[in-house]
Amino acid sequence: MKNREPRQKILLAILLLLPSAAAYALHWAIFRNAHDIFFYLLMDVAFLFVQAVLATLVFDQLLNAHERHAIRRKLNVAIGVFFSQVGTPLLRLLSAFDGHAEDVRKHLRIDGAWTEAHFARMQAVLRSHEPAIDAGQGDLVLLKVTLEHQRDFLLLLLENPNLLEHETLTEMLWSVFHLADELAHRPSVTNLPDADRRHLENDIRRAYDWLVREWLRHMQHLKATYPYLFSLAVRTNPFDPDARVEVS
Secondary structure (H helix, E strand, O other), X not given: OOXXXXXXXXXXXXXXXXXXXXXXXXXXXXXXXXXXXXXXXXXXXHHHHHHHHHHHHHHHHHHHHHHHHHHHHHHHHHHHHHHHHHHHHHHHHHHOOEOOHHHHHOOOOOOOOOXXXXXXXXXXXXXXXXXXXXXXXXXXXXXXXXXXXXXXXXXXXXXXXXXXOOHHHHHHHHHHHHHHHHHHOOOXXXXXXXXXXXXXXXXXXXXXXXXXXXXXXXXXXXXXXXXXXXXXXHHOOOOOOOOOOOOO
């Protein structure tokens, strides 16, 4: 079978070259002009390199740009589903553990008047925010149950190759899944030893920090791209105690 393949390729090359040779022979028989034959032959050979440049650089870049755009769209859909099903409710639960949550709540009452500059300033605020996580302030039992119910969904997201190509989203998902794993391995989350409680507080802080920053980026994307989805996200803002889903 392997010996046939080179012969088949040679035969195919001959079959493709024969019509070209016949056309040149006909041209010579009619016009007797070798100059034109070689002139256009050389022009065609020269243009092969131009075609190679167009194919490898221009068209390839266009195809890659289209592919990147398609991946970004799929990525944003997956992020939207995550925050709708897990992220937004989880932020409500996690923010209850933060003794400094009011410092960010007053800045995160997002509305339709926000501009790109507002979002950029808030990213800077979040980078400097130091959460004061206290396991005694929030509801660890409810957090454990909530994450256990969403475990299969989180695993499904972690299997999504488009999400895993995005470094910050991967970090966010792993931090949330790790917190879910830590809580799931404890039969009870009440009356924890001090060292274990501090360990969980670090896990909560990590997941909370990643979630808040990605949530803000997601809100910025919705504001620019999907106004109707942005409207609902504003009315379900986990940082706005006055947010109501009903339109008033």
